[in-house]
Amino acid sequence: MDSVRMDKWLWAARFFKTRALAAESCAMGRVMAGSVVAKAARDVRVGDRLRVENASGEFEIEVLSLSSVRGPAAKAQELYRETEESRAARAKLEEARKLMPDFDIPVGRPSKKQRRDIQRLSGR
Numbered sequence: 001m002d003s004v005r006m007d008k009w010l011w012a013a014r015f016f017k018t019r020a021l022a023a024e025s026c027a028m029g030r031v032m033a034g035s036v037v038a039k040a041a042r043d044v045r046v047g048d049r050l051r052v053e054n055a056s057g058e059f060e061i062e063v064l065s066l067s068s069v070r071g072p073a074a075k076a077q078e079l080y081r082e083t084e085e086s087r088a089a090r091a092k093l094e095e096a097r098k099l100m101p102d103f104d105i106p107v108g109r110p111s112k113k114q115r116r117d118i119q120r121l122s123g124r
Contacts, residue, residue, distance in 0.1 A: 003043035004066045006031065012067040014076040015052050015059070025054065050080075057093060060086035 004012075010022040010031065023040035025031055030053040031038045038050070048063045061080040070076070110118060 001066055001068075003045050004068045005040065006033075006038050006042045006044050007040040008068045009044040009063070009066065009079070010052065012070050012076065013079045014070070014073055015054055025052075030054070057090040058086070059090075 006026055007019050007022040010016055010025075011019045016022040016025060022031075026038055026040040026042075029037045032051040033042060033044075033048060044050075044063055044066065046063055046065060050059075050061050050063065052059045052061065060083045062083070063079070064081055065079050067076075067079055106114065
């Protein structure tokens, strides 16, 4: 096997939970092969450099081997190698995320006290 479809490989490498999500991400331009937006049907070959953006962050990787079947996570991590710059950037973003305060978003209508606070803050 010298090549595999992009969406199959991304699914097998566990970047996305389903092939449909991988294909949708390709269509939205979140997967780059070199400097070109990769379509879902593009062939992935050993040695390709990809930039993949998903919920976990942005990964810059080099393809080490091919697979069209989804296996265990340990096996999936052997399919690619992430660059050191990519790891450092993701770690920096994670630290920034930890330093941000948590906001509780109220559910439903505001209470009488909350409504008064809103009116006070809006200057009414």
